[in-house]
Amino acid sequence: MTTERLQGAIDTLKNTKVRMTPQRHAILEYLFESMTHPTADEIYKALEGQFPNMSVATVYNNLRVFKDVGIVKELTYGDASSRFDCVTTEHYHVICNECGKIVDFEYPGIDEVESLAAHVTGFEVETHRMEIYGKCQPCAEQTTKH
Amino acid sequence: MTTERLQGAIDTLKNTKVRMTPQRHAILEYLFESMTHPTADEIYKALEGQFPNMSVATVYNNLRVFKDVGIVKELTYGDASSRFDCVTTEHYHVICNECGKIVDFEYPGIDEVESLAAHVTGFEVETHRMEIYGKCQPCAEQTTKH
DNA sequence: TTCTTACTTTATAACCTTTATAAAATAGTG
DNA sequence: CACTATTTTATAAAGGTTATAAAGTAAGAA
Known part of the structure; x- marks a missing residue:
C-alpha cells in the first residue's frame, strides 16, 4: 500500500x-x-x-x-x-492547539467557495486552504481533569 | 467610523x-x-x-x-x-499569488465544517482558518498580455 | 502635585528556519 | 568506462522574530 x-x-x-x-x-x-x-x-x-x-x-x-x-x-x-x-487525495487538516497533532479530514463541500470568491472579488481563483483548530481528545481530557 | x-x-x-x-x-x-x-x-x-x-x-x-x-x-x-x-467581523481572505494583495471576503456558510470535523475526529473544535488563493484582476491582465 | 513601582521601551544580541554558494561527489547516459 | 550535468556537502548568510537587561515612563497612591 x-x-x-x-x-x-x-x-x-x-x-x-x-x-x-x-x-x-x-x-x-x-x-x-x-x-x-x-x-x-x-x-x-x-x-x-x-x-x-x-x-x-x-x-x-x-x-x-x-x-x-x-x-x-x-x-x-x-x-x-x-x-x-x-500528496494522496484532497483533504484538509484538523490540528491540535495543545500538542500539534495533525489529523486528516475529508470534506468535499467547500469548492463552491472558490467560485463565489471569484465572482465577488474578480480574482482568477486557483486554490484554497482550510484548516480546523482545536483540542484533540487526549489533550482535552488532560485539561479537564486537574 | x-x-x-x-x-x-x-x-x-x-x-x-x-x-x-x-x-x-x-x-x-x-x-x-x-x-x-x-x-x-x-x-x-x-x-x-x-x-x-x-x-x-x-x-x-x-x-x-x-x-x-x-x-x-x-x-x-x-x-x-x-x-x-x-479584528472586526468574521471574514476570510482572498490572496493574490503574484502581488500579495489581500482582499476581505465574507462567507458565512462554512461553520458546519467545524461540527462535522468535531464529529469525525473527536476534537474539541475551536476555530478554523480558510484562505483563497489566485490572481487579482490587475495581475491576471498583466499575465495575459505579453 | 509628586512619588512610587510595575510595566514599557530601547538597543542589542541571539535564535531558528530556510536559502545561497562553491567545491567535491555521483547518477545515468552513451 | 567515461563524461557531464545534477546532487550533495559544508558553510555562511539571510530574514523574521524573540530574549535580555538597562533606562524610561504611565498611572494610581499619597
Missing part, C-alpha cells in the same frame, strides 16, 4: 528527469511511511543514522524538488517549521 | 490594565486606518518618522499584546512575514 504509492512517486520523479539518489529515496520512504506530516528537521534527524553526513540543505532541497513535481505538499504555519505531507 | 473602532480598541486595552503609550496608540491608529493588513516591518517603517527611536521589538511586543487582548489577528504565511488584521 505505502510501497505502491512510494513506487508511484519514484516513477513520477524518473519521468521528470530527476535523478534518484540514496538520500532522496530515504526521504521519500520516510515521508510515505510516517503518518505524521514531519518537519524538515524531523526528517533530517530521523535519517541521521542512515546518512551521518547528510546536510540539512539536502533535505530542504529535495523537499522543494518533490513539491515542484507535485508529490509532496508543504503545510506552512507561521513561525513554526513547515510540515510536509505526501 | 475607524475612529470609533479605534476608541473601542483603546477602551478594551484600558479594561485589561494594559497601559497606553504613544507608541501603542500610533500602532493601533495605523492598523485601523490602513486597510492593507500590514506586516510588523511595514508598521515599523511607517512610524519611523513619528518615532525615530522606536525599536522593532516594540512593534512585535505590542502586536502580541493586541493579539492576546483580541483586538488584532495574526495572519501567518510560512516563511514570509506575518500580517496583522484589526
Whole structure:
C-alpha cells in the first residue's frame, strides 16, 4: 500500500528527469511511511543514522524538488517549521492547539467557495486552504481533569 | 467610523490594565486606518518618522499584546512575514499569488465544517482558518498580455 | 502635585528556519 | 568506462522574530 504509492512517486520523479539518489529515496520512504506530516528537521534527524553526513540543505532541497513535481505538499504555519505531507487525495487538516497533532479530514463541500470568491472579488481563483483548530481528545481530557 | 473602532480598541486595552503609550496608540491608529493588513516591518517603517527611536521589538511586543487582548489577528504565511488584521467581523481572505494583495471576503456558510470535523475526529473544535488563493484582476491582465 | 513601582521601551544580541554558494561527489547516459 | 550535468556537502548568510537587561515612563497612591 505505502510501497505502491512510494513506487508511484519514484516513477513520477524518473519521468521528470530527476535523478534518484540514496538520500532522496530515504526521504521519500520516510515521508510515505510516517503518518505524521514531519518537519524538515524531523526528517533530517530521523535519517541521521542512515546518512551521518547528510546536510540539512539536502533535505530542504529535495523537499522543494518533490513539491515542484507535485508529490509532496508543504503545510506552512507561521513561525513554526513547515510540515510536509505526501500528496494522496484532497483533504484538509484538523490540528491540535495543545500538542500539534495533525489529523486528516475529508470534506468535499467547500469548492463552491472558490467560485463565489471569484465572482465577488474578480480574482482568477486557483486554490484554497482550510484548516480546523482545536483540542484533540487526549489533550482535552488532560485539561479537564486537574 | 475607524475612529470609533479605534476608541473601542483603546477602551478594551484600558479594561485589561494594559497601559497606553504613544507608541501603542500610533500602532493601533495605523492598523485601523490602513486597510492593507500590514506586516510588523511595514508598521515599523511607517512610524519611523513619528518615532525615530522606536525599536522593532516594540512593534512585535505590542502586536502580541493586541493579539492576546483580541483586538488584532495574526495572519501567518510560512516563511514570509506575518500580517496583522484589526479584528472586526468574521471574514476570510482572498490572496493574490503574484502581488500579495489581500482582499476581505465574507462567507458565512462554512461553520458546519467545524461540527462535522468535531464529529469525525473527536476534537474539541475551536476555530478554523480558510484562505483563497489566485490572481487579482490587475495581475491576471498583466499575465495575459505579453 | 509628586512619588512610587510595575510595566514599557530601547538597543542589542541571539535564535531558528530556510536559502545561497562553491567545491567535491555521483547518477545515468552513451 | 567515461563524461557531464545534477546532487550533495559544508558553510555562511539571510530574514523574521524573540530574549535580555538597562533606562524610561504611565498611572494610581499619597
